[in-house]
Amino acid sequence: MTEVPVKEYTDPDAGDRWHRVHPVSPMVKGWIGIIAVIVIFGRGLFEDLLVDGRTPRIGPEGEFLPLWVLVVLVVVIALLFALSFFLSWYFTRYQVTNDHVRINSGVIFRQHRQARLDRVQAIDVVQPLLARLFSLAELKFEVADSGSSAVRLSYLKLSEAQLLRATILARAAGVKQDPEHPDEVAEAPEQSVLELPPRRIIGATLLSGTTIFVLVAVVALAVVALVLDEPLPLGAVLAGAVPFLFAMAAAYWATFSNSFNFRAAISPDGIRLRYGLLETRAQTVPPGRVQAVGIVQSPLWRFAGWYKMQVNVAGYGVDTQASGARTTLLPAGTSNEVMQMLALVLPDPGVDEPFEVFGAAISGQDQDCGFITTPRRGRILSLLSWRRNGFLATRTALICRSGWMWKQAQVVPHERTQSLALHQGPLTRRLGLADVVLHSTPGPVSAKIWHADLDTARRLFDEQAERAASARLISPPEHWLEQVDRGEEADHGKP
Amino acid sequence: MRSQAREPIDPANVEWTRVSDKLIMLRIIGWLIGFLIALAIFSIPLVLKLLGFWSELPAFIAWGLPAVVLIIGIWRLLLIPRQVRAIGYAERHEDLLIRQGLFFQRVMVVPYGRMQYVDISVGPIERAVGLASLKLHTASPTTNATLVGLPAAEAARLREQLSSLGEAKLAGL
Incomplete structure (x- = not known):
């Protein structure tokens, strides 16, 4: 990604030792393979051995295989597994220097990878169920490349992984090391912000979009039954319903297990999120790495007054696994909790009465708190939501608001705006309206201002380009704890 | 290349440069x-x-x-x-403006400091008539900023210009 001066290659921070991951890790990673081999080959064998007391035949009518051949075979297979595990463990090494994290892996096809610490976008410590039994954890180091993780260290001892995370964050933040004890890194102190009780997670799961889907399906079935005016064949309905029920159960389970025990905390290293029932995950997103925040309220949540918050972080991209848990900032929170989380992401809201403004963003309508909405002539294009469609530019961020059934709001800090576009189709042209689209890094949040008045949209387009430009000039340095002068930083940031 | 007719969504005081006929x-x-x-x-x-x-x-x-x-x-x-005549671009002080579309019009602004890299691509027929396409990449995949039908020399000039401006004004993500 970035060119590094040549001297760094010849002198790779000599003195920093190379480390290996925990010896058990290939087994934790490869256990599914072992189980598969045992199940596929072992089952018939065991049945023959235990039930009939015989070894399998060679060919349909051939001789019985002698027992010792069988034992040798099993030992050889076990040795092969052990050897491949040992090799993959032996050839995987990592190193964390002052500026880089490096990882070498692969037995035949070697891979050497290094990532710059100051380019870190997020660090995750993940513990799948089996790793938890061994008290191991995987460390994921994300840079701005929305694909796979830049560096994945799997697996380390949990304490080691946490220490390594603290080290990486401290070095990335530009904290000076204590010259007396270069190896001692204190984990940055953190302050708990909120915890979601299990009640909330269960309630949010039951009232989630999956439930709406189930309700729609049931209503559709009832309508069909009514129209046909005869009882539906029960067998056919059940046969169709079983896979559907499985899918629904899986969706409910994913939502529930991924937001279970959700806790958020703040530390000088950034926002910390922890969650998970079977697989636990601890995410750290350093300051200034959140590119955009989205707040959504699905129709059923309106009764409970809950909101879901999602973020765009360059290293996460669009998270398709685990129902987007990694990009979720708050699985289900009250409006107060939304405000708390917003305060973490956007420490300076840029308005004098943030509670009123963001309250208007997530649940208000019309021009309250200075929002500029779709003019009355545009209501034909958005019958339900024209009173909500709108935006407000604070000194530090642009707030976009839309949706009536699914209430949505997006907050994009000015210095994170990538580019802007103004769209106008035949209908909007006739009505003198235009859409403004803000482009952000890949992620679940996409900010769009629907059906704004044309002149307003053009003014916003110009002003926003200007605001983004001036906000970039004063945006804080990438080493977030180090006060560097801008000249040096500009040098540093050159590709 | 002369500038084109103004459309309602064009920002004020912008002289569009058209792509090659x-x-x-x-x-x-x-x-x-x-x-x-x-x-x-x-x-x-x-x-x-x-x-x-x-x-x-x-x-x-x-x-x-x-x-x-x-x-x-x-x-x-x-x-x-x-x-084709609706496609235009304008180099401003801080950013590049690109417009396109007749029925579904789009005007986009890409700040120089946001450009990650610039691509030039030339297909066989394009090469025969001396044209090239230029694509700007930012950290956002939705920035679909492609300028097609630039004369090859203009594309090369624009790439150099954009790269040097991008380097001078490069901001983080």
């Missing part, structure tokens, strides 16, 4: 290939009917399909020159 030729060639293929495919029922293999097919469908293709094709052909 040769792009019209290029687009027409592309259109012709697509049109002939579509026409051939949608004429198959008619041919079958005329040859007597599928005589029960109603005549209005047999004749209607190629006719619809013909009408849509000619409609699109007539639009091509205006669509």
